[in-house]
Amino acid sequence: MIFSHLQEVPNHSNISIALVNENTTQYYGVYKEDNRLTTISNKNTVYEIGSLTKVFTSNILAQLFIDRKIQRLNDPINKYYKRSFANHEFISFLSLANHTSGLPSLPSNLRLNKNVDLNPFKSYDKYAFYDYIYKGMRFEYAPGAHMLYSHIGTALLGITLCKIEQKSYETLLQEYVLNALEMSSTSTVRSNVQGKLVQGLNAKGKPIPNWDFNIFVSSGGILSSTADLSRFVKSQFVNASKASLMTHEITYQDDQKAVGLGWMYSTKSGKPILFQNGTSGGYQSTMMIDKKSKVGVVILANCSLVDTSKRNMFDELALELLNSREGLANEGEVGFVYE
Numbered sequence: 001m002i003f004s005h006l007q008e009v010p011n012h013s014n015i016s017i018a019l020v021n022e023n024t025t026q027y028y029g030v031y032k033e034d035n036r037l038t039t040i041s042n043k044n045t046v047y048e049i050g051s052l053t054k055v056f057t058s059n060i061l062a063q064l065f066i067d068r069k070i071q072r073l074n075d076p077i078n079k080y081y082k083r084s085f086a087n088h089e090f091i092s093f094l095s096l097a098n099h100t101s102g103l104p105s106l107p108s109n110l111r112l113n114k115n116v117d118l119n120p121f122k123s124y125d126k127y128a129f130y131d132y133i134y135k136g137m138r139f140e141y142a143p144g145a146h147m148l149y150s151h152i153g154t155a156l157l158g159i160t161l162c163k164i165e166q167k168s169y170e171t172l173l174q175e176y177v178l179n180a181l182e183m184s185s186t187s188t189v190r191s192n193v194q195g196k197l198v199q200g201l202n203a204k205g206k207p208i209p210n211w212d213f214n215i216f217v218s219s220g221g222i223l224s225s226t227a228d229l230s231r232f233v234k235s236q237f238v239n240a241s242k243a244s245l246m247t248h249e250i251t252y253q254d255d256q257k258a259v260g261l262g263w264m265y266s267t268k269s270g271k272p273i274l275f276q277n278g279t280s281g282g283y284q285s286t287m288m289i290d291k292k293s294k295v296g297v298v299i300l301a302n303c304s305l306v307d308t309s310k311r312n313m314f315d316e317l318a319l320e321l322l323n324s325r326e327g328l329a330n331e332g333e334v335g336f337v338y339e
Helices: 050-066 093-097 126-136 151-165 169-181 190-196 214-220 226-234 242-248 313-323 325-331
Strands: 014-021 025-033 036-040 264-266 273-280 283-290 295-301
Touching: 014 226, 014 313, 025 226, 050 093, 050 151, 050 169, 050 214, 050 242, 050 273, 050 283, 093 151, 126 151, 126 214, 151 169, 151 214, 169 214, 169 226, 226 283, 226 295, 273 313, 283 313, 295 313
Parallel strands: none
Antiparallel strands: 014 025, 014 295, 025 036, 264 273, 273 283, 283 295
16 A cells, blocks of 8 residues: 555655654664655654644744643733734734634745745744744735734744743744653754654655744754654544643634644545645654544655655655555554554
8 A cells, every 4th residue: 555655756755744643653664765666664753844834833832821821712912012913913823723813824025936945934934933923924815814824824833822822833843742642852953853753755756955944943944754743643632631632623614624733634534634744845744633533644755846746745645544544453554553
């Protein structure tokens, strides 16, 4: 099953998979060389996980709410800033976490071109960010009216949480999520995981620089491994914390989509599945959880196929593995390492 899905990844692709249930975690690693797929051990290999970061940011938000450092999710974030936002709009914590703020995907003053696409957020600093929110911020629709996936929205949420705690995002991440789960190979600081970090590739298998997320760190800046993320996945249905359970609650729903806090809901299999994926220049990631069956899947890849017809390859594989989870456990598919 796994090899058949991954035939078209480029050479030097390094793909790490974890299948998680209440009692067992299965790891499966794939490497492609000379157009041939082989199995490897790579559960401790580190990848950029892109927008999977948004789930962690929402966990921090939920914990601050539980600790009463935020009184209501519908409270506006505006009071934590020195000036009025452009157009004097009020933006709530909730609308940033569930993508209903009305903000676009990216800020209008983020200049993307061939010279910066290899590391698009590196030069977008706090000065550009504050210039945007105070002068240039525009809304695609009225806050709360619709859902529009927004990277700048989650960045704004993370920056606000850091203001409340007067700490860096990395510190909040460690204190509120990672330390309790012993996720020692997870960080937003590349030097902390440099020895474990695999080289990212574009769709042609060419090495591509790592992204420096800068202001967007809370939107996509985490690096992690399947060994670490499997612990996070299991914590969503085994002795789940109040903060985790809070992120699962559906906060927006229409005819086409539903979202909790950071988590999306996929219904392609006919049942609600918690879902998030991520992309950066040289990496893709997917995380899915079937809470009812208490199973989850994590896939991390060091190749980005988002500009190809195979952009959904890893999501489709994750969903198939999730639906076949018990069968794989019984068959003991060759290559799986059990813990």
